[in-house]
Amino acid sequence: MLLVVAAIIRGPDGRILLSQRPAHKHKGGCWEFPGGKVEAGEALDTALARELEEELGLRVRACQPFMTIEHHYPELSVRLCFREVTAFEGQPVGREGQPVQWFTPGELGALDFPEANQPVVKALALPDQWLILPTPLPADWREALPRSIAAGATLVYLRGVEEVSLLRELVQCCHAGGALALVADDPALATAVAADGVHLRQQQAMRLKQKPAQPWISMACHDQASLAHAVALGADMVLLSPVRETPTHPGQPGMGWPSFRALAEGLPLPVYALGGVTPAEVRQAREAGARGVAGIRGFWRSC
Numbered sequence: 001m002l003l004v005v006a007a008i009i010r011g012p013d014g015r016i017l018l019s020q021r022p023a024h025k026h027k028g029g030c031w032e033f034p035g036g037k038v039e040a041g042e043a044l045d046t047a048l049a050r051e052l053e054e055e056l057g058l059r060v061r062a063c064q065p066f067m068t069i070e071h072h073y074p075e076l077s078v079r080l081c082f083r084e085v086t087a088f089e090g091q092p093v094g095r096e097g098q099p100v101q102w103f104t105p106g107e108l109g110a111l112d113f114p115e116a117n118q119p120v121v122k123a124l125a126l127p128d129q130w131l132i133l134p135t136p137l138p139a140d141w142r143e144a145l146p147r148s149i150a151a152g153a154t155l156v157y158l159r160g161v162e163e164v165s166l167l168r169e170l171v172q173c174c175h176a177g178g179a180l181a182l183v184a185d186d187p188a189l190a191t192a193v194a195a196d197g198v199h200l201r202q203q204q205a206m207r208l209k210q211k212p213a214q215p216w217i218s219m220a221c222h223d224q225a226s227l228a229h230a231v232a233l234g235a236d237m238v239l240l241s242p243v244r245e246t247p248t249h250p251g252q253p254g255m256g257w258p259s260f261r262a263l264a265e266g267l268p269l270p271v272y273a274l275g276g277v278t279p280a281e282v283r284q285a286r287e288a289g290a291r292g293v294a295g296i297r298g299f300w301r302s303c
């Protein structure tokens with residue numbers, strides 16, 4: 001299997017740097033995340049720094065794991081280790097004559113990428129923060145939900161609401177604020193209320209053999225076995241918890257960031273940290289290999 005390292009490089013305005021593969025190479029003409037083959041015995045971060053210097057003239061100052069994808073093309077198998085470059089120096093130029101260009105995350109969906117990149121492109125469309133709806137639904141939700149979304153939680157898990165008309169109204173409120181809305185477990189309900197997908201609780205998900213047909217499928221995970229099931233199912237993302245003990249689950253000790261990192265490392269899907277974490281911890285969570293953070297308290301902005 002060919003070991004490749006590839007970089008997610010964001011500019012100060014949030015755009016992402018891509019380069020175009022030369023026509024004569026494997027997947028020629030496709031846009032790619034800059035990077036290349038890891039040499040025998042080379043550490044991933046060293047390989048990334050070398051490739052970005054050689055190909056773009058960039059000096060990497062800091063990077064962190066993003067996702068790892070194994071893909072079997074008919075002609076070759078690749079293990080792609082995606083790293084997010086969080087600090088760099090230099091102005092990128094296509095040093096090997098390749099076109100390089102900055103794109104907004106929204107523009108990526110229309111580009112031609114190698115097939116292996118699809119989960120990464122999907123993950124880049126996701127926000128840093130997830131809001132889990134408090135239960136029972138607070139009376140001031142019509143003000144508080146838009147405020148919470150505007151504060152950055154543009155993915156909302158609408159749990160604990162059974163009334164379909166109310167759920168539909170909540171979905172509309174999420175969409176009006178530009179947020180994705182997920183309902184619990186039931187794909188038919190998600191379709192009925194025009195939600196964007198379902199969040200599967202671990203117990204329900206472990207019984208499934210097939211990924212439900214919804215645009216977004218998320219799964220709750222608490223250990224390695226459930227993470228392996230989420231991968232096998234083809235889930236688009238997971239909530240991994242608890243990072244810390246929480247008032248809602250007293251006596252259930254948190255795994256802490258080192259164990260979180262060990263579980264999240266090398267997975268082919270975005271992992272969100274849940275359980276006693278706050279929106280202020282996005283950076284720490286990302287250093288531990290998370291795509292972002294999720295929660296109720298601290299994410300819900302009541303009036």
Ligand SMILES: Nc1nc2c([nH]c(=O)n2[C@H]2C[C@H](O)[C@@H](COP(=O)(O)OP(=O)(O)OP(=O)(O)O)O2)c(=O)[nH]1
Nearest residue numbers: 004006026027032033034035036037078114116117
């Ligand atoms: N760099 C990069 N490679 C990718 C991506 N997606 C994807 O499937 N690949 C595949 C295409 C290639 O088969 C392999 C990268 O190998 P490569 O030949 O470009 O590596 P390199 O830059 O070291 O190449 P070379 O100059 O030594 O020939 O990984 C991606 O986003 N970035």
